[in-house]
Amino acid sequence: MNLADPISSIMSKDLITLKPDDSIAKADNLFKSHRLHHIPIVEDEVLVGMLSKSDLLFFKRGFGDDKDLDQLEEIRLNNYEVCQIMTRKLAKLESNDRINVALEIFKENIFHAIPIIDDGKLVGILTTYDILKNLAIEGNAISEYKY
Amino acid sequence: MYKEDEEMDVTVFGTGTSGHQYVSSTIRKYVEKAGLDIHVVESTKVSDFLENKISSVPAIKYKDEVITLKSNGSFNKSLRDAVKSILKKSNYGAMTQILIPIDFSETSANAFFFGHRLASDLGLMVKLVHVFTPVVSDITGQVYYDPGQSDVAREQLNQFIEKYDKDWGSDLMGGALVDGEVLLGYPADQITRTTEDPHTELVVVGTTGQSKIKDFLGSVSRSVIENAKCPVLVIPRDSGYKQTKTIIAAAQSVDDIPYIREGIQKLFGSEGLQIEFISVKNDVDPGKDKDLTILNGEDAEHTLSTYIDDHQPDLVVVWKKKHSFWESLFHSSFSKNLAMLSHIPVLVLH
The missing domain is CATH 3.40.50.620 (HUPs)
Structure with missing residues (x-):
C-alpha cells in the first residue's frame, strides 16, 4: 500500500446504508447479520450521519440484559429512528485524497471510519480495517515480520 | 440560618455549582408544568446541611423526605426519580397524560414504547395502567381475591417502569415521565373509567397487526375504543414510532x-x-x-x-x-x- 495512492484504491465501495428515519431495530439486525461496525446514513444520496456499533451499544446499555426481555428490546428499538443516535459531525474526505491524509485523521483516534464524498455524494467509506487489510495482504508486510 | 420552609417548598441543597443549579431548574420546570404552587429554594450553607442531616449534595428535601442524588452514572435517573417523587405527592398536578393499558404482552409493550415517544414529543407524561382481575368461581359465583396476587402484579409493573423509565436517548431529561397504577376489576371497565380523568389526553392501545387472526383487536381494546371519553390511538404490533407528518x-x-x-x-x-x-x-x-x-x-x-x-x-x-x-x-x-x-x-x- 502506497500512502501516496488515492483513497479510492483501498476504500470500501459496496456500501450498506440506512435512511435517517429507519428504525434502530433495522440497524441492529444489519450489524448482527453483516459484521459491520459503521453504517452511513444517507438521505437523497447525501450523507447525513454515521451510525457506529458504539452508538448502538450506548443506546442499548442497561436494556435487554435479560434473555426473556430480548423481544421487548427489539420492540423498543423498533420505536426509535437511527437519526436519534447517529453521529452528525463527521470527518469527510474525497476519493482522490491520499491515504496518508486519512491516516492523520485515524491517528487522532476519534473516528474509525471516514465517509468518502465526491461532488456531494457518498462514494465509499474508509475504515481502519481497510488499512489493516491492505497492509496484511501485501507480501512484504507479512514476510518481513520476524518472530 | 436555614429555617423550616413552608411545607410546600422544595429545598435543593448544594454548593452553588452548575450541577446544583441544574437540579433546581429541572425541578422548577416540572413543578411549573404541573401547575403546582411549590417554591423551589436553594441552600448552600453547611449549617443547613447538618441541620437537615444531609450526607452528600446535591440533595433535595420535600415534605420531610430527603432524596440524595447519585453522583455517578445514575445522576439523571436519580434526578428523574426525585422529580417524580415530588410530583407524585401532588398526584402530578395538572400534568396531562397519555394513558397506556399494559398486560405485559408484546402488543401492549409496543403501544407503550410508541406512546412514550409520542408523549415525549408532545410534552405529556405517560400513565401505565395494569388491571388485575380477581378470580371468580364458575360454580359458586364467589370472588376469590388474594392480595398477594395483586402485589405480584404491582411488582411486575414497578419493575417494568424501573427498567424503561430512564434516559433513553441523548436528551437525558427529555423523555416523558412514566407513572403506573394497578387497578382491580375488569380491564375494559377500569380503563374506560380512567379515560374520564380530565388529565387524560389520549389512550394508546395495541393490536396484533395481523388481520387474518381472530383476535386482531382484543376485546379490551375494542371496548376501550367504543367507550373511551378521549381519543384512542390504535398501534399495530409492528408499527414503530415515527413523527407524524x-x-x-x-x-x-x-x-x-x-x-x-x-x-x-x-x-x-x-x-x-x-x-x-x-x-x-x-x-x-x-x-x-x-x-x-x-x-x-x-x-x-x-x-x-x-x-x-x-x-x-x-x-x-x-x-x-x-x-x-x-x-x-x-x-x-x-x-x-x-x-x-x-x-x-x-x-x-x-
Whole structure:
C-alpha cells in the first residue's frame, strides 16, 4: 500500500446504508447479520450521519440484559429512528485524497471510519480495517515480520 | 440560618455549582408544568446541611423526605426519580397524560414504547395502567381475591417502569415521565373509567397487526375504543414510532372537517402536518369538494384501504361521530375495518 495512492484504491465501495428515519431495530439486525461496525446514513444520496456499533451499544446499555426481555428490546428499538443516535459531525474526505491524509485523521483516534464524498455524494467509506487489510495482504508486510 | 420552609417548598441543597443549579431548574420546570404552587429554594450553607442531616449534595428535601442524588452514572435517573417523587405527592398536578393499558404482552409493550415517544414529543407524561382481575368461581359465583396476587402484579409493573423509565436517548431529561397504577376489576371497565380523568389526553392501545387472526383487536381494546371519553390511538404490533407528518382523515362531509382538524391539532399541533380529508361515496364523480377528497367506490372499506395503501400516511384518523357513515362502518365490523389498516396507526376521535 502506497500512502501516496488515492483513497479510492483501498476504500470500501459496496456500501450498506440506512435512511435517517429507519428504525434502530433495522440497524441492529444489519450489524448482527453483516459484521459491520459503521453504517452511513444517507438521505437523497447525501450523507447525513454515521451510525457506529458504539452508538448502538450506548443506546442499548442497561436494556435487554435479560434473555426473556430480548423481544421487548427489539420492540423498543423498533420505536426509535437511527437519526436519534447517529453521529452528525463527521470527518469527510474525497476519493482522490491520499491515504496518508486519512491516516492523520485515524491517528487522532476519534473516528474509525471516514465517509468518502465526491461532488456531494457518498462514494465509499474508509475504515481502519481497510488499512489493516491492505497492509496484511501485501507480501512484504507479512514476510518481513520476524518472530 | 436555614429555617423550616413552608411545607410546600422544595429545598435543593448544594454548593452553588452548575450541577446544583441544574437540579433546581429541572425541578422548577416540572413543578411549573404541573401547575403546582411549590417554591423551589436553594441552600448552600453547611449549617443547613447538618441541620437537615444531609450526607452528600446535591440533595433535595420535600415534605420531610430527603432524596440524595447519585453522583455517578445514575445522576439523571436519580434526578428523574426525585422529580417524580415530588410530583407524585401532588398526584402530578395538572400534568396531562397519555394513558397506556399494559398486560405485559408484546402488543401492549409496543403501544407503550410508541406512546412514550409520542408523549415525549408532545410534552405529556405517560400513565401505565395494569388491571388485575380477581378470580371468580364458575360454580359458586364467589370472588376469590388474594392480595398477594395483586402485589405480584404491582411488582411486575414497578419493575417494568424501573427498567424503561430512564434516559433513553441523548436528551437525558427529555423523555416523558412514566407513572403506573394497578387497578382491580375488569380491564375494559377500569380503563374506560380512567379515560374520564380530565388529565387524560389520549389512550394508546395495541393490536396484533395481523388481520387474518381472530383476535386482531382484543376485546379490551375494542371496548376501550367504543367507550373511551378521549381519543384512542390504535398501534399495530409492528408499527414503530415515527413523527407524524402525513395524515389521512376519513370524513363524511365538508362539515366534519373543522371538528376532525381540531381533534388532530389538539394532539399534534398544526406545524408541519399534512392532512388529507377523504370520503367514499357511491355513484359520484371522484374529485374535490373544498378540502374534501371524494373517492368513488361501492365498497367503502375496500376503497379506503386501497387509497391508504397507495399513499402510506403516518397516521389514519377516523371520527366516531354518532349516526355517521363511519360509525355505521365501525359498528358493523369494527375489527375488520381496523384490520385493513393493519400496519398504520389509527387515531379514533370521539
